[in-house]
Amino acid sequence: MLQRHLGGRWADIRATFTDQIRQIPLSDTENLDTAEHRVATLQALQATARTGIQRLGFDEKYGGGGDPGASITVFEILAQADLSLMVKAGVQWGLFGGAINALGTDVHHEKYLRPIMDADLIGCFAMTETGHGSDVQRIRTTATYDPATDEFVVHSPDSSARKDYIGNAANDGRLAVVFAQLVTAAGVHGPHALLVPIRDEAGATMQGVTITDCGRKGGLNGVDNGRLMFSQVRVPRQALLNRYGAVDEKGEYSSPVESSSRRFFTMLGTLVRGRVSVAGSAGSATKKALAIAVRYGDVRRQFAAGADAEETVLLDYPAYQRTLLPVLARTYALHFAQDELLRIMHEVQTAAEPDEQQQRELESRAAGMKALATWHASEAVSVCREACGGAGYLAENQITQLKADLDVFTTFEGANTVLLQLAGKGLMTQYREHVGDLDTVGMVGFIAEQVLGDVAEITSARSLLQRIRMIGGRESDSASLRDRDWQLALFADRTEHLVSSLGRRIQKAAKDGADSETISSRTQNHVLRAARAHVEHLVLQGFAVSIAKAEDPDLVALLGAVCDLHVLSEIERDAAWFLEHDRLTVSQTKTVSLGIDQLCAELRPHARLLVDGFSIPEEWLTAPILFEERERQASARC
Amino acid sequence: MLQRHLGGRWADIRATFTDQIRQIPLSDTENLDTAEHRVATLQALQATARTGIQRLGFDEKYGGGGDPGASITVFEILAQADLSLMVKAGVQWGLFGGAINALGTDVHHEKYLRPIMDADLIGCFAMTETGHGSDVQRIRTTATYDPATDEFVVHSPDSSARKDYIGNAANDGRLAVVFAQLVTAAGVHGPHALLVPIRDEAGATMQGVTITDCGRKGGLNGVDNGRLMFSQVRVPRQALLNRYGAVDEKGEYSSPVESSSRRFFTMLGTLVRGRVSVAGSAGSATKKALAIAVRYGDVRRQFAAGADAEETVLLDYPAYQRTLLPVLARTYALHFAQDELLRIMHEVQTAAEPDEQQQRELESRAAGMKALATWHASEAVSVCREACGGAGYLAENQITQLKADLDVFTTFEGANTVLLQLAGKGLMTQYREHVGDLDTVGMVGFIAEQVLGDVAEITSARSLLQRIRMIGGRESDSASLRDRDWQLALFADRTEHLVSSLGRRIQKAAKDGADSETISSRTQNHVLRAARAHVEHLVLQGFAVSIAKAEDPDLVALLGAVCDLHVLSEIERDAAWFLEHDRLTVSQTKTVSLGIDQLCAELRPHARLLVDGFSIPEEWLTAPILFEERERQASARC
CATH class of the missing domain: 1.20.140.10 (Butyryl-CoA Dehydrogenase, subunit A, domain 3)
Known part of the structure; x- marks a missing residue:
C-alpha cells in the first residue's frame, strides 16, 4: 500500500518500466577500467533502447509516446539501476534528443528523432564551454552564416570557447547539438543551437573538429565526457535548429521572440x-x-x-x-x-x-x-x-x-x-x-x-x-x-x-x-x-x-x-x-x-x-552486507 | 612569516621532511587500476623508507629517532603528497610497527623494529573483525596456550571473527599483529596481541591462514586491504607481545594491570x-x-x-x-x-x-x-x-x-x-x-x-x-x-x-x-x-x-x-x-x-x-585548473 502510494500518478508505468529495466544486464562496474565501463554503459543504453520506454518523451508523430511525465519516471528508474546509465540516457534522449525535439522543426524531427530514440545515432549536447559553464549566455563559439555557400561556419575562437564536459563526446557521439553565437551580416543574434557532425559513420573525427577526452572523473565513468573545438567547420543552413530563430537563404534572420536575451531563456526553458x-x-x-x-x-x-x-x-x-x-x-x-x-x-x-x-x-x-x-x-x-x-x-x-x-x-x-x-x-x-x-x-x-x-x-x-x-x-x-x-x-x-x-x-x-x-x-x-x-x-x-x-x-x-x-x-x-x-x-x-x-x-x-516503500528491485541491491550480516550472527551464535 | 608560524614547534623538521618527500616519485594514480595502484604505493612506501624519516617515532635504542611529535609531522606531510601512501605508511609504521614498539618487549624490538623501519618486513595490524569494529573488546579470535608444545593456537571460530579491512593483508604483509582473546588453563584474559606470520618469504600464504581481498574501495586503492581467518594456527609462546600480559612456560598468566578491561584500554591507549x-x-x-x-x-x-x-x-x-x-x-x-x-x-x-x-x-x-x-x-x-x-x-x-x-x-x-x-x-x-x-x-x-x-x-x-x-x-x-x-x-x-x-x-x-x-x-x-x-x-x-x-x-x-x-x-x-x-x-x-x-x-x-600559508609544494598541486585558467583568460582577451 505504501509502495502503491509512493508510485503516484505514474505508479503502473513505474512498475512496468522497472520490470523492463530489470531485464537489462548490468555489469559489475566496480572492477572495470574507464574504457570497459564506457563500453558496458553504451551496451546498457542500447539494451534500454530496445525496451522502447525511452520513446515516451518524444512526439507521437515520430513514434514517441507524448507523455513527458512518464518519460521522467524512466530516468528515475534507470537511476536506481545505475547512475552512469541514467546519465548517458539523459545525454542521449533528454539533452541531445530533447534539444532537437524542442528547438528543431519538422525537417529535423523527421530525419533524426527515430534513429536517436533507437540509439542508432548517438549524440552530444554541446553547450557548456571551458570559460562559460554557469553563464552560458556568454559562450564564445560562433556560427557565422556564409551566403556564398548557404552554410554556417562553426568556430571556436580560443581555448575558453572549447566545449567542455560534453557527454558522449570522447567516444560514442556522431552528431552534436552545438550552441554558438549566431552571426549574420546584420550582427550577432545570441546563442542558437546547430547540428554539427563530429564523427563519421566509422567513428573517425570530422575535419576541423578536435576532440579530446576529459579522462577519469570522480564518478560516472561509464559516460565518455570530452571536449570539442571547431576550426571553421561548415554545416548547411538547415543544420540550425530553427524553432526560435531562423536564417533564410538571403541571410536574413527572423525569430518569434524579439529580445536576444529572452530568446535564449526561452530556448533554455524548453530544456x-x-x-x-x-x-x-x-x-x-x-x-x-x-x-x-x-x-x-x-x-x-x-x-x-x-x-x-x-x-x-x-x-x-x-x-x-x-x-x-x-x-x-x-x-x-x-x-x-x-x-x-x-x-x-x-x-x-x-x-x-x-x-x-x-x-x-x-x-x-x-x-x-x-x-x-x-x-x-x-x-x-x-x-x-x-x-x-x-x-x-x-x-x-x-x-x-x-x-x-x-x-x-x-x-x-x-x-x-x-x-x-x-x-x-x-x-x-x-x-x-x-x-x-x-x-x-x-x-x-x-x-x-x-x-x-x-x-x-x-x-x-x-x-x-x-x-x-x-x-x-x-x-x-x-x-x-x-x-x-x-x-x-x-x-x-x-x-x-x-x-x-x-x-x-x-x-x-x-x-x-x-x-x-x-x-x-x-x-x-x-x-x-x-x-x-x-x-x-x-x-x-x-x-x-x-x-x-x-x-x-x-x-x-x-x-x-x-x-x-x-x-x-x-x-x-x-x-x-x-x-x-x-x-x-x-x-x-x-x-x-x-x-x-x-x-x-x-x-x-x-x-x-x-x-x-521505495520499491527498489532486490537484484539492484547487491551489497553483501544486506544478507551476510544475519548469516554471520547466526553462525556466531552456534 | 605566516608559513613559519603555521609550521609550529616542528617547523624546521617539517620543511626538511617536505623536501625529502618531494624527492619520492609519485605515480599519476588517477589512471591506474587497483593492482597497479597497489604496486605504485608499495614502491612509494619503500622510497619513503629510504629517506629514514619514518624512524623518528621509534626508540633510539633500535635506530629510531625517539621523537613522537616529529613522527606525526611525517604522516601529515605524506598526506599532502598522497593519501594512499600516508595510510600505507600509517599501517606499516604507525599501527604494525607502533604496536610492536608499544606492546612488545626487548625480544620483539630487537628482532623486528629495524626491518619494519626499513620496510623490509611489511606487516598488518589485525584488530578489527567483521563482527566487531567499534566494540573491539568483544573480538572473537582466540589465542589458546598449549603447554604441551609451549605454543599459542590462534583460531577464528566463525565468520564474524574474521579479521576485516586489514591494511597490507591482501598483498604485501608477511607478519600480522593479531588481537585475540588470550586463553590459558586459568581462563580468558581478554584481548592481547600476538605476532602471526601470514605469508612466507616468497609470498605464499602460511598454512592455516586464509586470506581474502577486500577488493575495490571508495578510495585509498593504493592500500591492499584484506581479510584474515585462522584455523588452529600455532605460534611460539614468544609471539605474544607481552608488555601488558605474559604467559610463562608453565602456562601461568601475569600482568601489571589487574582488570582485564583496564588492561585492554591501556593497550589501546598506547596506540x-x-x-x-x-x-x-x-x-x-x-x-x-x-x-x-x-x-x-x-x-x-x-x-x-x-x-x-x-x-x-x-x-x-x-x-x-x-x-x-x-x-x-x-x-x-x-x-x-x-x-x-x-x-x-x-x-x-x-x-x-x-x-x-x-x-x-x-x-x-x-x-x-x-x-x-x-x-x-x-x-x-x-x-x-x-x-x-x-x-x-x-x-x-x-x-x-x-x-x-x-x-x-x-x-x-x-x-x-x-x-x-x-x-x-x-x-x-x-x-x-x-x-x-x-x-x-x-x-x-x-x-x-x-x-x-x-x-x-x-x-x-x-x-x-x-x-x-x-x-x-x-x-x-x-x-x-x-x-x-x-x-x-x-x-x-x-x-x-x-x-x-x-x-x-x-x-x-x-x-x-x-x-x-x-x-x-x-x-x-x-x-x-x-x-x-x-x-x-x-x-x-x-x-x-x-x-x-x-x-x-x-x-x-x-x-x-x-x-x-x-x-x-x-x-x-x-x-x-x-x-x-x-x-x-x-x-x-x-x-x-x-x-x-x-x-x-x-x-x-x-x-x-x-x-x-599551508606550504604545499607546487609539484603536489598538479591540477590543471590552477594554471590553465589564467592562460585561457589571457588568450580570450587577445
Whole structure:
C-alpha cells in the first residue's frame, strides 16, 4: 500500500518500466577500467533502447509516446539501476534528443528523432564551454552564416570557447547539438543551437573538429565526457535548429521572440525536463543508499548493555536514529515534492496552449527543486556511508559508487547556487509584478496565492502570523508542533518575511542610489535564503497534498509522522531564524528538538517498511552486507 | 612569516621532511587500476623508507629517532603528497610497527623494529573483525596456550571473527599483529596481541591462514586491504607481545594491570598516535583541497555586471566567500588545535615518568579531535569540489581523489560518533571524579581548570556567565563579538552548562532507579553534544594560544580575523542553543551573521595568502585548473 502510494500518478508505468529495466544486464562496474565501463554503459543504453520506454518523451508523430511525465519516471528508474546509465540516457534522449525535439522543426524531427530514440545515432549536447559553464549566455563559439555557400561556419575562437564536459563526446557521439553565437551580416543574434557532425559513420573525427577526452572523473565513468573545438567547420543552413530563430537563404534572420536575451531563456526553458529528471534521479540514488544503510542498521549489532546481554542493534541507538531517520524523512518529503513537480511539468508541457507564466513558474520550481534535491542526495549518501562503517567503504556494498556518481549532480544541469538564485530571482520578479508598491496586505495575498495554493486560505494581512500563534501558541506543546496547518503557516510566513524584507532592502538600496550590481551583490545571500525557504514550503505542500490523498488511516498516520519528522528537522536546522524573528519561543524550539527524538523512536519500528516503500528491485541491491550480516550472527551464535 | 608560524614547534623538521618527500616519485594514480595502484604505493612506501624519516617515532635504542611529535609531522606531510601512501605508511609504521614498539618487549624490538623501519618486513595490524569494529573488546579470535608444545593456537571460530579491512593483508604483509582473546588453563584474559606470520618469504600464504581481498574501495586503492581467518594456527609462546600480559612456560598468566578491561584500554591507549596522525592527515588533505579551490576561485571569472563589463572573479561574490572562507577559517583553527595536541602527545610520551591522568586526557582529546577534524575534512572537500564546478569533478584536478580517499577517515581508527562518545565519557568521568557532589562552584572551578587552562581565570561560581555579559553586553556590538576573552568564556560556559546539566540528568535518572544502560541510551545525544562543545572550546584555545605567540602585528591581525570568522561561524551554527539558553540575545545572533559577512569581505583579499600559508609544494598541486585558467583568460582577451 505504501509502495502503491509512493508510485503516484505514474505508479503502473513505474512498475512496468522497472520490470523492463530489470531485464537489462548490468555489469559489475566496480572492477572495470574507464574504457570497459564506457563500453558496458553504451551496451546498457542500447539494451534500454530496445525496451522502447525511452520513446515516451518524444512526439507521437515520430513514434514517441507524448507523455513527458512518464518519460521522467524512466530516468528515475534507470537511476536506481545505475547512475552512469541514467546519465548517458539523459545525454542521449533528454539533452541531445530533447534539444532537437524542442528547438528543431519538422525537417529535423523527421530525419533524426527515430534513429536517436533507437540509439542508432548517438549524440552530444554541446553547450557548456571551458570559460562559460554557469553563464552560458556568454559562450564564445560562433556560427557565422556564409551566403556564398548557404552554410554556417562553426568556430571556436580560443581555448575558453572549447566545449567542455560534453557527454558522449570522447567516444560514442556522431552528431552534436552545438550552441554558438549566431552571426549574420546584420550582427550577432545570441546563442542558437546547430547540428554539427563530429564523427563519421566509422567513428573517425570530422575535419576541423578536435576532440579530446576529459579522462577519469570522480564518478560516472561509464559516460565518455570530452571536449570539442571547431576550426571553421561548415554545416548547411538547415543544420540550425530553427524553432526560435531562423536564417533564410538571403541571410536574413527572423525569430518569434524579439529580445536576444529572452530568446535564449526561452530556448533554455524548453530544456526544463533535464533538471526535473536530475532531481528525481538524485532521489532514486538517495533511496538506494538509504535502503542499504537502514537495512544494515536494522540487523547489525554492536556493543552490549552488559557482559552477558545480547548486543544492541544499531538502529536502536538514539544517536543512530537521529542520524538516519531525519534523512529518510526528508527523502520522503522530496519524493512527494518531485511527484508534484512532475505533475506540473506534465500539465504545462501537454497543455493545448502554452502558458508563459506557468512555464516560468515551472522553471523556477524545477531550478529550486534540483538544487535542494541534489544537495540532500549528497549529504544523505555521505550519512549512509558513514552509518555503514568500514563495510560502507567497500565498493561491493554499493554506497561509495552512489556517492562518487552523485557528487556532480549538484553541478551539472546548472550549479546549485546559481539555480537557487534563479529561483530566488523568479520569486522576486513575481513579487514585483504582482505586488509592486502594494502594502503588506497585498504582499501576504501574493504569498498566499503563490505559495499556499489551495492547502490553506489566508485572507488578511497579519493572518499568517496570527495563525501560527493561534494554533501553535507560545508555549511548548508537542501536539501543536505536529499540526499540519501550523507547519504550513510557519513555512509560508518564513517565505513571506524573507521575500518582503528582501523587497524592502532592494527598494531602499535603489532609493539610496546603489546600482543594480551592488544591490545584487549585497543581497545575494538573502536571495538564496528566500529561495530556499520558498522551496522548503513547496516541499511541505507536496507532502501535505500527498497525505491528503491517502485513504488508509494507518498509512495516513505513518506518513504524518514522517512528515512531522521532516518538518521538525527543518525547523531545528533553521531554529535560530525562527527565534530571531520571534516566530517561535525558546520553549517551542526546545520542544521541537525533543519532538525529533520522540519521532525517531516512534518511527524506528517502521524504518525497514519505509525503505521497502521505495520499491527498489532486490537484484539492484547487491551489497553483501544486506544478507551476510544475519548469516554471520547466526553462525556466531552456534 | 605566516608559513613559519603555521609550521609550529616542528617547523624546521617539517620543511626538511617536505623536501625529502618531494624527492619520492609519485605515480599519476588517477589512471591506474587497483593492482597497479597497489604496486605504485608499495614502491612509494619503500622510497619513503629510504629517506629514514619514518624512524623518528621509534626508540633510539633500535635506530629510531625517539621523537613522537616529529613522527606525526611525517604522516601529515605524506598526506599532502598522497593519501594512499600516508595510510600505507600509517599501517606499516604507525599501527604494525607502533604496536610492536608499544606492546612488545626487548625480544620483539630487537628482532623486528629495524626491518619494519626499513620496510623490509611489511606487516598488518589485525584488530578489527567483521563482527566487531567499534566494540573491539568483544573480538572473537582466540589465542589458546598449549603447554604441551609451549605454543599459542590462534583460531577464528566463525565468520564474524574474521579479521576485516586489514591494511597490507591482501598483498604485501608477511607478519600480522593479531588481537585475540588470550586463553590459558586459568581462563580468558581478554584481548592481547600476538605476532602471526601470514605469508612466507616468497609470498605464499602460511598454512592455516586464509586470506581474502577486500577488493575495490571508495578510495585509498593504493592500500591492499584484506581479510584474515585462522584455523588452529600455532605460534611460539614468544609471539605474544607481552608488555601488558605474559604467559610463562608453565602456562601461568601475569600482568601489571589487574582488570582485564583496564588492561585492554591501556593497550589501546598506547596506540593514540594513530588517531593523532589521522586528525593531522585529514587536515593536510583539507588544506590541499582548499589550496586548489581558493586559487581557482581567485582567478576564475563568471557573469559580468553589465554587457561590456569584465566578468567577476568568483571569490568576489559574497555567496562564494560565505561558502569557502569559513571552511578555510575552521581549517586554520583545527591546524592550531592539532599543533597543541601534538605538543601534549609529545610531552606525555617523552615524560620520564608516565602520568596516567595525563595519558587519559590525551586519549580523550585525541578521540575528540580525530572526530571533529575528519568530519570537517569531509565537509570541506565536498565544498571545494562543488566550488570548482565541473572542473572540480575531473580526476586531473585532484579534488575527487582527496574526497574519495578522505571518506573513510571518519570511520577508521575509531568511528567518529563512538570516539566523540568516548571523549564525552572521559569528560563525565573527570566531572564525577573531580566534582562528585560538589555544588556549582566546584563545578565551575572544575571547568575552569579543565577547559580554560591558563588562557582565562575563572574564580567564582557565576563568573563565566557574568564575564560573557560583562564583555559582550546584551546588545549587538560587532566589536565585542571579536573579543577573544568573551569568545573563550562563551565556549567554556557552553561546555560547563552541557556537562553540568548532563550530570544532573544522570543523577536524577539514577535516583529514579533507571539502570545504567537506560541512562546511557537516553543521554546519548546529550553526551555527544557536550563532547563536541568541549572539543570546540579546546580548538578555540589552541587558536588563541597560537595568536598569542605571534609577534608581528600584521600577522596577529590576520590570524585574529581568521579566528573571529571561525568563532562566529561556530556560534552561528549553534545559534539556537545560545538563544535557547539565554547566552546571547536575538540582537547579538543577528550581529554574528552580519559579522560573518563582514569578515568574509575583510579576509577575501588575503585568501590566496592564507592557502599559501599551508606550504604545499607546487609539484603536489598538479591540477590543471590552477594554471590553465589564467592562460585561457589571457588568450580570450587577445
